[in-house]
Amino acid sequence: MLPDKPKEYVLTHEIGTYECDFLGRWKLSAIFQQLTEAAGNHAAQLGSGMDELGEYNLFWVYARIKLMVYRYPGAAERIRVQTWPKSLQQRLFYIRDFHLHDEQEKLIAAATSAWLVINGKDRKLVPPRKLEKLVLPNSPDKHGLDEPLEKLVMPDGGEECYRRTVRFSDLDVLGHMNNSRYVEGICDAFDLNHYQSQEISWLQVNFDTEVRFGEELAIFKHPMEDQKGLFGIRGLNVSNDTRAFEAAVQFRPRQD
Numbered sequence: 102m103l104p105d106k107p108k109e110y111v112l113t114h115e116i117g118t119y120e121c122d123f124l125g126r127w128k129l130s131a132i133f134q135q136l137t138e139a140a141g142n143h144a145a146q147l148g149s150g151m152d153e154l155g156e157y158n159l160f161w162v163y164a165r166i167k168l169m170v171y172r173y174p175g176a177a178e179r180i181r182v183q184t185w186p187k188s189l190q191q192r193l194f195y196i197r198d199f200h201l202h203d204e205q206e207k208l209i210a211a212a213t214s215a216w217l218v219i220n221g222k223d224r225k226l227v228p229p230r231k232l233e234k235l236v237l238p239n240s241p242d243k244h245g246l247d248e249p250l251e252k253l254v255m256p257d258g259g260e261e262c263y264r265r266t267v268r269f270s271d272l273d274v275l276g277h278m279n280n281s282r283y284v285e286g287i288c289d290a291f292d293l294n295h296y297q298s299q300e301i302s303w304l305q306v307n308f309d310t311e312v313r314f315g316e317e318l319a320i321f322k323h324p325m326e327d328q329k330g331l332f333g334i335r336g337l338n339v340s341n342d343t344r345a346f347e348a349a350v351q352f353r354p355r356q357d
Contacts, residue, residue, distance in 0.1 A: 106146065106147050106148070106238065107143070107146055107147075108185055108186075108238040108240060109143075109183060109184065109185040109240075110139060110142055110143030110146060110183070110184050110185070111139075111181055111182065111183050111184075112135065112138060112139040112142060112181070112182040112184075113179060113180070113181050113182075114135050114179070114180050114181075114182060115177065115178070115179050115180075116131075116174060116175065116176050116177065116178050116179075116180060117176065118176045120176075121175060121176050122296070123293070123296075124296070125175050125176060126173035126174070126175050127173055127174050127175065127178075127180075128288075129168070129170075129284050129288055129301060129304065130281040130282070130284040130285045130288065131281075132168065132170070132201070132210065133166075133168070133280060133281045133284050134281045135180070135182050136166075136168070136182065136184070136199055136212060136214070137163075137280060137281070138182075139182045139183075139184045139199070140161075140184055140197055140199075140214070140216075141161075143184055143185075143186075144161060147186075147237060147238070149161075149235055149237065151274070154218070154235075155221075158220060158221045158222050159218050159219070159220060159221065159227060159232075160218070160219055160221050160275055161195075161216050161217075161218060162216065162217055162218075162219050162275070162308070163214060163215075163216060163280050163306075163308050164194055164215040164216060164217045164250075164307070164308060165194075165214065165215040165250040165305070165306065165307045165308070166212060166213070166214040166215070166250070166280075166305070166306055167212060167213055167214075167246055167248060167250060167303065167304070167305040167306075168210060168211075168212040168303065168304050168305075169210060169211050169212070169246060169302065169303040170209070170210045170300075170301065170302060170303065171208060171209050171210060171211075172203075172207075172209045172210075172356070173209075173300065173356075174203055174209060178203060178204065179203075179204050180201055180202070180203060180209070181201070181202045181203075182199060182200075182201050183199065183200045183201070183202070184197060184198065184199045184200075185197065185198060185238070185240050185243060186237040186238055186239065186240070187213070187239065187240055187241060187243065187244070187245075188239055188240075188241045189229060189239075190215065190249075190250075192228070192229060192230070193217070193228060193229065194215035194216065194217065194250075195215070195216040195217070195218075195229070195237065196213065196214070196215055196216075196250075197213075197214050197216060198211075198212065198213045198214070198243070198244055198245030198246065199211060199212040199213075199214070199245045200245055211245040211246050212245050212246060213244070213245050213246040213247075213248060213250060214250075215250045218232060218235070221275065224311065250305070250307075252307065253305065253307045253333075253347040253348070253349055254347075255333045255334075255335045255347045256323070256333075258321070258323070259321040259322055259323030259333070259335070260321060260322055260323060261319055261320070261321050262289070262290040262320045262321065262322055263289070263290075263319075263320055264317055264318065264319045264320070264339070265286060265317070265318050265320070266315065266316070266317050266318075267312050267313060267314050267315060267316050267317075267318065268314070269314070271314075272314060275311075276313065276314070277311035277312060277313050278311065278312040278313070278318075278345075280306075280308070283306060283308070283336065283345075283346055283348075284304070284306065286318065286320055286336060287304065287306065287320070287334050287348050287350060288301070289320070290320050290322045290332075290334055291322075295352075296355075297355075298354065298355055299330070299352040299353065299354065299355055300352065300353060300354075300355045300356065301350055301351065301352055302351050302352065302353040303350075303351045304348060304349070304350050304351070305348060305349045306346055306347075306348045307346060307347045307348070308345075308346050309343070309344050309345055309346055309347070310338065310343045310344065310345055311345075312336075312338050312345050315340075316338055316340035316341070317338070317339045317340050318336050318337070318338055318339070318345055319336070319337045319339050320334065320335075320336055321334070321335050321336075321337065322334045325349075328351070330351055330352040330353060331349065331350070331351050331352075332349070332350045332351075332352070333347070333348070333349060333350075334347070334348040334349075334350055335347045335348070336348075
C-alpha cells in the first residue's frame with residue numbers, strides 16, 4: 102500500500118438529460134465517460150495522472166474493458182462511481198475495477214478494465230518493468246467483475262452496418278478517437294427497433310489500434326450462434342486496413 106494514497110476513489114455524478122437516450126435512460130457511452138473520468142481522477146491522486154506522466158510523454162490508454170449493467174438509471178439520478186486498481190496482469194496490463202451505485206446504494210453496474218502506458222511520441226507500449234516509479238496500490242481480492250479480460254477473436258466478414266469518418270469532435274487529448282466514441286459506434290450498429298424491445302446487459306471492448314482524424318472506420322456485426330442475443334462487433338480502419346477494435350455485446354429483453 103502506498104503511504105497517504107487512497108486505495109479507492111469515489112466520483113459522484115448527477116445524470117443530465119443530454120446523457121440519456123430516447124427512452125430517457127443513461128447511455129452506455131456516457132457511462133464509459135464517467136468510468137474514464139473516475140479512473141483519471143484517481144490516477145492523479147496516486148501521482149500517476151495525466152500531468153505527472155505527461156512530463157515524461159507517457160499516457161494511460163484503455164486496452165480492454167467489460168461493463169455489466171444491472172439497471173439503467175435516468176436523468177437527474179445521482180450515481181456514485183467507485184474505482185480502484187486491482188492488480189498487474191500478464192506483467193503487462195494494469196487492471197482497474199469499478200462499482201456504480203444509485204442513491205439507494207444498490208449496485209447498478211460493474212466493470213473491469215485493462216490499461217496500458219504508451220509513449221505519446223512514438224505510440225509504443227511502455228512495459229511495467231520500465232516504469233519502476235509507477236507504483237499503484239493493489240486489491241487483488243476486490244472485484245468489480247471477477248472475470249479475466251480475454252482476447253476476443255472475431256471472424257472476418259459479417260454485415261457491414263455503416264462507415265464513419267473521424268472528425269474533430271471524436272478526438273481526445275491524444276489526438277485519436279475517444280473510447281466513448283467507439284462505444285457509440287458499437288451501439289449504432291443496431292437500429293432503433295432493436296432498442297424498443299432489447300437492451301444491452303453487458304459489453305466488452307478490446308481496443309487494438311488507434312483511429313486518427315480523417316480516417317474511416319467500418320463497423321461490422323454478426324450474431325454469435327452459441328448464445329441468444331450475443332453479437333460480435335468489429336471495427337476496421339479502412340484507411341490503413343487495420344483492425345481498430347473487437348467487441349462482444351449481449352442483449353436481454355428491455356427492463357422497464
